[in-house]
Amino acid sequence: MDWDKLRIFHAVADAGSLTHAGDSLHLSQSAVSRQIRALEESLNTTLFHRHARGLILTEQGELLFEATRAMNKRLEAAAARIRDSEEEVFGELKVTTTLAFGTLWLAPRLTKLYERYPDLKIDLMLEERVLDLPMREADVAIRMKEPSQADLIRKKLMGIRIGLYASRAYLDRSPPIATVADIAHHRVITQGPSSPQVTAGASLAQQLLGHEPQSLLTINNYFGVLQATLSDLGVGVIPDYITEDFPSLVRVLPDVESVEVPVFLAYPEELRQSKRVTAFRDFVQEEVIAHRRRIRDAA
Numbered sequence: 001m002d003w004d005k006l007r008i009f010h011a012v013a014d015a016g017s018l019t020h021a022g023d024s025l026h027l028s029q030s031a032v033s034r035q036i037r038a039l040e041e042s043l044n045t046t047l048f049h050r051h052a053r054g055l056i057l058t059e060q061g062e063l064l065f066e067a068t069r070a071m072n073k074r075l076e077a078a079a080a081r082i083r084d085s086e087e088e089v090f091g092e093l094k095v096t097t098t099l100a101f102g103t104l105w106l107a108p109r110l111t112k113l114y115e116r117y118p119d120l121k122i123d124l125m126l127e128e129r130v131l132d133l134p135m136r137e138a139d140v141a142i143r144m145k146e147p148s149q150a151d152l153i154r155k156k157l158m159g160i161r162i163g164l165y166a167s168r169a170y171l172d173r174s175p176p177i178a179t180v181a182d183i184a185h186h187r188v189i190t191q192g193p194s195s196p197q198v199t200a201g202a203s204l205a206q207q208l209l210g211h212e213p214q215s216l217l218t219i220n221n222y223f224g225v226l227q228a229t230l231s232d233l234g235v236g237v238i239p240d241y242i243t244e245d246f247p248s249l250v251r252v253l254p255d256v257e258s259v260e261v262p263v264f265l266a267y268p269e270e271l272r273q274s275k276r277v278t279a280f281r282d283f284v285q286e287e288v289i290a291h292r293r294r295i296r297d298a299a
Contacts, residue, residue: 005039008032009047010068013061016054073136077270089279090119097142100222101263102126104242106142106284113283120276133268140267140280144198147266155265155281157288160241162201162258164208165249170232177235177252183211187234189225192218200258205237207256244294 011021012032022032040047047061057065097106102124114120131137134151141147147154171177175185190205195218209216217233219225222242229236235252239261243249265284271277 002039002042005035005042006064006068006071008035009039009064010072012036012048012055013057013065013068016056018055070135077136077268089117089275090121091276092121092123093140093276093280094123094125094136094138095140095142095280096125096127096131096138098128098144099126100226100239100242101142101144103223104226104245108245109287112287113280116283117279120279122280133266136268139271139274140265140277142263142265142284144261144263146262146264149266151269152266153269153272155285157263157265157284158241158292159260159262160239161260162198162204162237162239163254164235164252164256165229165238165243166235166252167230167232167248168250170229170234171250171252180208180253180256181211183208183213183235185214187215187217188213188237189217189219189228189234190237191222191225192220195220198261200261201237201239204256204258208237240295241291244291 008021008025008027011025012018015021015024018029018032018036021027022029025032036047043060043064045060046058047064048055049058095102095106103126107124110122110124113122125131125138130143130147131141133139133141133147133149142157144160146156166174175182177183177186188205188208190208191201193202193205215234217228219228222238225236225238226242226246228234229238229249230246236249238249241263243251265281267274267277267281
């Protein structure tokens, strides 16, 4: 099978348009169309349904696109390994983690990493969905549980716990909180039951709701829970890795907290020798050690 025709097919399938694919390939629309027709003739099948709004893959086209997509991922991985044979740390690194951890813990610390490696380009993808590292949807993942995918190198970074916090202004104007039963006189701010979250956080929230709080505010991510808590709205259910950077928050009922939640860094086995991955991994580990030291010194 002609590799060049497969490359053109992949671009057309990805763009859904002969014109857009031609632009990305620096080819005319007619040249792209000829290559697609030739590929269809060689396979004796139709790869696209053509209509006024663009192109839609046929069932056979979907099968071929799945294959070219996998090939493209493998080629990207090979290119990354070749580039990583250089001594300098440079190029793109795709990092995925949760919205809260990426926004509130990782992103504020990246200044130090860029100062050390100014030619590094980080694509930070913040979402709760677990991306497929072996298929190179991302190069590195930081997650709140041990990854289950095969062929991954895993490193436990730290353990976190989810507890109760409130602003001083809220506590000053509200009834005292001496026991968990006193939550009945307060507003609880937590992630909603349908929001993606670790089991430990959901269990703690359910425990609090069992005491029938006076009011409830649910938000679908911890960034929102933090902002509402800082705005004096109530008692927030927040992971402890967030609160270090917000000293105005007051810990409420220190004995009421979740079980430990492990935080793992993972990357594909094939990137073991990647200098970009190594540089990022070492940087995050240094920041975790500094984070633990500050918590210990503040205790």
